Amino acid sequence: MTNLHVTDDGPRDAPPLLLVHGSASSVRSWDALLPLLTEHHRVVRVDLLGHGSSAKPADAGYGVPEQAHRAGAELDRLGIGHAVVAGHSTGGLVATALAEERPGLVTGLVLVNTGPAMDTYIGPQTAFGPRQWAALTDEQVRDAMSSAFRPGYVAPATLVADVRGMTFEGFTAAQRGAVEFLMRQPVPERLTALGKPVLVLFGEDDRRWRPSTSLAAYRAVPGARVVPLAGVGHSPILEDPAATAGALLAFTGSPTLNRQSSASPRT
Template structure:
């Protein structure tokens, strides 16, 4: 379904019982709500699962002149949830999705009752990836295997990236990707996520693959500065355990949301 807010059409998917506890899944940069497809069937037995494509991503609109600043994106997400009459939820973010989950909790502490961050770097000091310059013309000409190579650090070494992930990557608007990436850097440089989360008083679960090649895995311990935070390392997992190993990731998430 599509939810319109501030002249921006936001694509939303809902699964599971409507009267069950709500679980909001926020995707990372260069992805969409589809990145959660492998996990959704594991969560809908006990939760009302809500996924959306952030503005400029997936099937959501990317209007000319729109701000991609993290607080602005979070406000749009909150407004879309209001249109769905969601009153309380646990916000789950993968990678940069955890940045938007944090911003949503800052703005809407009445809405977000708990947070789970999956391989979300606490601050830019923990960023270890080597960013390659991307150009729209050359990106469009890449083969599937070349795209797999370009995004390989988003997964554990040796992971066979499925075609549906390659298709998502191929559809990325590189101008929007750049704008969102810069907005995330600015937000993290202004203040780290643990510093933002600490005063909120929300239960926090941090899951981190110990073979992450985008964020330094040991940085997960920075979140222990947040009261009521639990940090769980996932041996053998890379940057995207929600895709690489959905059952293990869902087990940890369900245990956390059963509090």
């Protein structure tokens, strides 16, 4: 029995698309995109360990490669031999790590406001202790999350609940794992080595990762399609789901990606 919560929507014979949520979030962060994507794809979403409705063991590995390995195992369990993998924020790190571990499984990557390296981080340096974490109110969570959106956007209640549903140990371990992954090697270097079709979507009003520097870093990846999103902050999948889905579907329908999918072995 798996200890991860997984959803599987859309036609079973449609091209598979795996969606990976960001830090302290869940599959619910993709809800607004789901009806737009399932017209064309079999859409699999996974709550990473420690998040959402998945198990939250205190003694598990929450590193990015470990989370990626579990996500790949879920695709295996579903009998999916290849898929485009899209990740929002830290989910983009997991998507990249999965492509590194399983290059035959991942036919293309979509990174949505994924920080390319730690030197582009401009978000707040918030720190909580276990007692503070347990006592957080909804308003305090919303305040801490405010940099994840454009000014004036109010975090949905579901996202607040996702944060409060995490354990302090799981939250801090996941944050630490993301930093360690970026410190070992920047994402653009990893993408260049992979040589996979890549789409990068980045909100121009991101308040966690410096947009101009991040966009420039991803444009240096050979063949990457980089799309800045005007008037959008760190979370395009919530702030502008229609624009996000439109760009994603244009990418998954591209001839280059379809050739990659046809050439990928079903393992």
